[in-house]
Amino acid sequence: MKQVRIKDIAQKAxxxxxxxxxxxxxRGEVAPKTREKVLSIAKxxxxxxxxxxxxxxxxxxxxxxxxxxxxxxDNIYWLSHPKGIEKAVKELHPFLVEIDYCLFExxxxxxxxxxxxxxxxxxxxxxxxxPILKKEAIQFCKKLDSQKIPYIFIDTFIDQTNCxxxxxxxxxxxxxxxxxxxxxxxxxxxxILIVNLAKDLENTQHLNRRNQGFLSYFLDSGKNTxxxxxxxxxxxxxxxxxxxxxSIFQQNANIGAILVSSAKTHVIARYVEKRDLKTxxxxxxxxxxxxxxxxxxxxxxxxxxxxxxxxxxxxxRLFEFLTTHSISLEHEFQPVEIINTETITMF
Amino acid sequence: MKQVRIKDIAQKAxxxxxxxxxxxxxRGEVAPKTREKVLSIAKxxxxxxxxxxxxxxxxxxxxxxxxxxxxxxDNIYWLSHPKGIEKAVKELHPFLVEIDYCLFExxxxxxxxxxxxxxxxxxxxxxxxxPILKKEAIQFCKKLDSQKIPYIFIDTFIDQTNCxxxxxxxxxxxxxxxxxxxxxxxxxxxxILIVNLAKDLENTQHLNRRNQGFLSYFLDSGKNTxxxxxxxxxxxxxxxxxxxxxSIFQQNANIGAILVSSAKTHVIARYVEKRDLKTxxxxxxxxxxxxxxxxxxxxxxxxxxxxxxxxxxxxxRLFEFLTTHSISLEHEFQPVEIINTETITMF
DNA sequence: CTGAAAGCGCTTACAG
DNA sequence: CTGAAAGCGCTTACAG
Numbered sequence: 001m002k003q004v005r006i007k008d009i010a011q012k013a014x015x016x017x018x019x020x021x022x023x024x025x026x027r028g029e030v031a032p033k034t035r036e037k038v039l040s041i042a043k044x045x046x047x048x049x050x051x052x053x054x055x056x057x058x059x060x061x062x063x064x065x066x067x068x069x070x071x072x073x074d075n076i077y078w079l080s081h082p083k084g085i086e087k088a089v090k091e092l093h094p095f096l097v098e099i100d101y102c103l104f105e106x107x108x109x110x111x112x113x114x115x116x117x118x119x120x121x122x123x124x125x126x127x128x129x130x131p132i133l134k135k136e137a138i139q140f141c142k143k144l145d146s147q148k149i150p151y152i153f154i155d156t157f158i159d160q161t162n163c164x165x166x167x168x169x170x171x172x173x174x175x176x177x178x179x180x181x182x183x184x185x186x187x188x189x190x191x192i193l194i195v196n197l198a199k200d201l202e203n204t205q206h207l208n209r210r211n212q213g214f215l216s217y218f219l220d221s222g223k224n225t226x227x228x229x230x231x232x233x234x235x236x237x238x239x240x241x242x243x244x245x246x247s248i249f250q251q252n253a254n255i256g257a258i259l260v261s262s263a264k265t266h267v268i269a270r271y272v273e274k275r276d277l278k279t280x281x282x283x284x285x286x287x288x289x290x291x292x293x294x295x296x297x298x299x300x301x302x303x304x305x306x307x308x309x310x311x312x313x314x315x316x317r318l319f320e321f322l323t324t325h326s327i328s329l330e331h332e333f334q335p336v337e338i339i340n341t342e343t344i345t346m347f
Numbered sequence: 348m349k350q351v352r353i354k355d356i357a358q359k360a361x362x363x364x365x366x367x368x369x370x371x372x373x374r375g376e377v378a379p380k381t382r383e384k385v386l387s388i389a390k391x392x393x394x395x396x397x398x399x400x401x402x403x404x405x406x407x408x409x410x411x412x413x414x415x416x417x418x419x420x421d422n423i424y425w426l427s428h429p430k431g432i433e434k435a436v437k438e439l440h441p442f443l444v445e446i447d448y449c450l451f452e453x454x455x456x457x458x459x460x461x462x463x464x465x466x467x468x469x470x471x472x473x474x475x476x477x478p479i480l481k482k483e484a485i486q487f488c489k490k491l492d493s494q495k496i497p498y499i500f501i502d503t504f505i506d507q508t509n510c511x512x513x514x515x516x517x518x519x520x521x522x523x524x525x526x527x528x529x530x531x532x533x534x535x536x537x538x539i540l541i542v543n544l545a546k547d548l549e550n551t552q553h554l555n556r557r558n559q560g561f562l563s564y565f566l567d568s569g570k571n572t573x574x575x576x577x578x579x580x581x582x583x584x585x586x587x588x589x590x591x592x593x594s595i596f597q598q599n600a601n602i603g604a605i606l607v608s609s610a611k612t613h614v615i616a617r618y619v620e621k622r623d624l625k626t627x628x629x630x631x632x633x634x635x636x637x638x639x640x641x642x643x644x645x646x647x648x649x650x651x652x653x654x655x656x657x658x659x660x661x662x663x664r665l666f667e668f669l670t671t672h673s674i675s676l677e678h679e680f681q682p683v684e685i686i687n688t689e690t691i692t693m694f
Numbered sequence: 695c696t697g698a699a700a701g702c703g704c705t706t707a708c709a710g
Numbered sequence: 711c712t713g714a715a716a717g718c719g720c721t722t723a724c725a726g
Contacts, residue, residue: 005719016697021721029695052402052441053719056702091438091663094399177689184647184687185532217689300531316438338685340531342524342564352703363713368705376711400703403718 004045012045013038024049051095051323061096062322064315065119067112067129068154070103076287077263077307078106081154084308085128088315097319100124107199109136116140120147126318127151128311131158150321154314156206157331164321167313169305170333171206175213175261177336178282181301182257183222185280190256191226193248193279197233197241197264207261210284214259226254236267245271255279265302269293286339294341302344304337351392359392360385371396398442398670408443409669411662412466414459414476415501417450423634424610424654425453428501431655432475435662444666447471454546456483463487467494473665474498475658478505497668501661503552504678511668514660516652517680518553522560522608524683525629528648529604530569532627537603538573540595540626544580544588544611554608557631561606573601583614592618602626612649616640633686641688649691651684 006024010017015034022030023038024047030038054060071079082101089097100122102115112133119127120143127144131137131153141161144151153166182192194214196207211230218224229252233244245268249255257280260268265283272281273296282301283290293299313332320326353371357364362381369377370385371394377385401407418426429448436444447469449462459480466474467490474491478484478500488508491498500513529539541561543554558577565571576599580591592615596602604627607615612630619628620643629648630637640646660679667673 003719007719017720018697018699018722019695022696025721031695034695050403050441050719052399053702054721055399056397056403056704057719057721059702094397173689177687180687180689221688336690338687338690340524340527340685341568342520342527343683343685350703354703364704365706365713366711369712372705378711381711397703400718401705403720404703404705406718 003050004047005050006047009038009041009045009047012041048324054323055095059096061098062126062319063098063100063122063124064318065100065102065122065124065127066311067102067104067115067119067127068311069106069130069132073288075106075263077285080286080307081311084310084312085315087308088312088319092316092319095319095323097315099315106132109133112136116143120144123147124149126322128154128314128318130155131161132156134158137161150318152314152318152321154310164330165314165317166331167310167317168333169206169310170336171209172213172216173333174284174303174305174336175210175215176217177338178210178259178284178301178303179214179217179222181338182259182280182282183217183224185300186224186226186257188223188225189254190224191252191254192224192228193252193255193258194228194230195233195245195258195260195268196230196262197236197260197267198262199234199236210261214261226256227252229255236264238267238270241267242271242274246275249275249277257282260284263287263290265299266290266293269296269298273298286344291344294339294344297341300340302339304339305334306337310334350397351394352397353394356385356389356392356394360388395671401670402442406443408445409473409666410445410447410469410471411665412447412449412469412471412474413658414449414451414462414466414474415658416453416477416479420635422453422610424632427633427654428658431657431659432662434655435659435666439663439666442666442670444662446662453479456480459483463490467491470494471496472669475501475661475665477502478508479503481505484508497665499661499665499668501657511677512661512664513678514657514664515680516553516657517683518556519560519563520680521631521650521652521683522557522562523564524685525557525606525631525648525650526561526564526569528685529606529627529629530564530571532647533571533573533604535570535572536601537571538599538601539571539575540599540602540605541575541577542580542592542605542607542615543577543609544583544607544614545609546581546583557608561608573603574599576602583611585614585617588614589618589621593622596622596624604629607631610634610637612646613637613640616643616645620645633691638691641686641691644688647687649686651686652681653684657681 006017006020010020020038023035068081069078085099102118104112104115127149129151138160145162150164153163155168157166198204198207233241258268260283263285266289269281281299283299284303286302286304290302294302353364353367357367367385370382415428416425432446449465451458451462474496485507492509497511500510502515504513545554580588605615607630610632613636616628628646630646631650633649633651637649641649
């Protein structure tokens with residue numbers, strides 16, 4: 001089946017190609033009747049614009065704003081996203097896409113709002129955002145809706161918006177993977193300590209899902225029969241953490257493994273190192289500090305969610321949407337990755 | 348810096364764009380002097396063709412022949428390559444690339460040769476091949492060279508050719524990863540059995556590298572102090588394998604883990620299941636039968652090499668080379684992937 | 695409200 | 711051996 005061109009539509013509708021172009025792009029100045037006719041014919045012939053020709057004539061640069069937390073040495077997770085974005089941009093060549101990074105300080109609402117203002121002033125063709133601050137994100141999405149700017153979520157999903165697509169972590173499955181790794185290495189009768197180490201504001205939804213997955217594994221497949229002890233530590237100050245853990249280990253001599261449900265795994269690793277414990281330690285996220293302890297052999301496994309690929313996909317999806325106005329798949333979970341000393345060599 | 352067009356070159360060289368085009372494409376019929384001049388100007392201005400415009404006028408379909416072993420239910424490895432290829436083709440849209448699959452029966456030289464003939468008759472724009480049969484592959488590459496057809500290797504690398512690029516497994520690292528997983532789960536004093544299960548013709552180079560990596564891990568980082576017992580079993584008949592293993596286990600009551608250096612891991616898994624052994628079992632490749640035993644909990648980990656991504660990259664690289672005649676990176680190893688019951692859910 | 699023309703950068707005949 | 715023209719499918723002024 002040959003490609004349908006606007007010329008073909010024009011012929012069939014007895015109008016000029018200029019007119020067809022006008023209705024296809026909603027540029028107005030077309031009689032309602034003509035409009036209807038062209039539209040129905042285009043649909044009937046299943047017209048798909050030739051984006052090569054489009055690119056050649058418009059020489060359009062697609063402008064995408066990316067609203068994510070600022071990465072840093074201790075936040076490699078968000079530092080990797082720009083890398084994935086650059087990769088996508090490169091692969092999209094020779095089509096031109098320009099990325100405007102709007103990085104906000106994690107948990108700083110004011111900063112987040114300021115960045116959203118920047119985007120609204122900038123009026124990009126599309127937005128990729130991590131809607132970590134739920135309330136603010138919803139507000140922002142409404143404004144994008146009214147400007148007809150499409151947006152894709154990464155990392156976190158929230159309802160009540162018209163997001164084109166979501167790409168993120170399968171936190172539940174991540175929990176199961178962590179569980180399976182501990183279960184494999186730990187004698188069946190040993191106890192497991194689950195540490196939830198997160199400040200108030202952190203995205204606790206992910207952590208909950210991870211823990212649910214973790215526990216579900218032992219309900220349906222694990223061989224471990226030990227206790228699963230959960231502890232919440234809402235601060236990451238080492239001294240507080242140490243104290244808390246000390247008291248737990250005093251009451252419980254049978255703990256053989258620790259799971260940390262957040263990226264702060266290194267804080268617990270530090271404790272394990274200081275107390276010279278022989279426990280298994282599994283956590284999340286490939287951050288610099290975590291990797292340090294992974295290499296020392298104190299953290300045994302890290303569960304990763306391939307942040308680079310996450311944002312790479314997001315850019316490609318958004319581009320696809322911008323050029324074709326259709327999207328193959330709405331939501332997608334990233335596969336879970338198991339990382340240990342030997343697979344980390346690339347760092 | 349603005350894009351340089353053939354028009355710019357033409358102006359500077361005081362010729363028409365037609366002439367520039369002729370020299371750029373070596374279509375002859377150009378005075379040597381003119382040729383030199385145009386060439387030097389193009390170089391000086393760092394001319395890069397606009398492949399969008401190119402695509403629009405030529406409406407060229409890039410034809411790529413893919414010469415790999417035929418996959419099958421028990422050879423998911425080679426079955427996944429076409430999937431990666433399709434993915435690349437899809438992502439390359441709206442550029443047209445047409446894949447001609449030339450699948451040969453594994454270890455069948457005659458069949459391989461026949462397929463190479465097919466390709467040589469077909470004269471594609473480029474070739475992606477797995478040069479598993481070394482001698483035959485070298486011959487074939489020479490013929491491709493003389494036809495000026497570029498080719499990329501996947502899976503296996505061989506010298507003495509002009510391949511544009513190689514994308515494949517890091518077998519040594521794969522061995523190290525397998526070792527680290529066993530080391531983590533196995534008491535330090537237990538022995539480890541290394542099974543090399545491969546027919547004569549199989550690609551033993553990979554297996555050797557894997558074993559080297561495996562042993563190297565215990566030399567520089569492993570905590571395991573047990574014996575490493577190596578056994579070669581050149582056939583995969585279950586009865587022969589069973590017999591051989593029986594005699595080994597009789598002589599050695601301290602074996603706590605088995606590594607299988609090839610994709611035939613399921614044969615050993617079968618044995619482990621029958622004898623109801625409690626040993627750790629680690630092997631390579633996500634094949635259907637292997638996954639079966641993984642799900643049963645008999646195989647604990649499989650080491651994968653992301654075949655889909657391998658061939659996806661190959662297609663993109665080759666396309667890049669065909670359109671721009673330059674290539675970013677020559678050889679690339681795929682990252683090693685750790686697979687267990689919980690990460691395999693997608694199958 | 696509608697159509698005809700020019701142009702994006704390149705390639706492909708064709709004329710000389 | 712070389713140049714001028716037409717065309718790929720689309721968009722962008724411009725004229726009516």
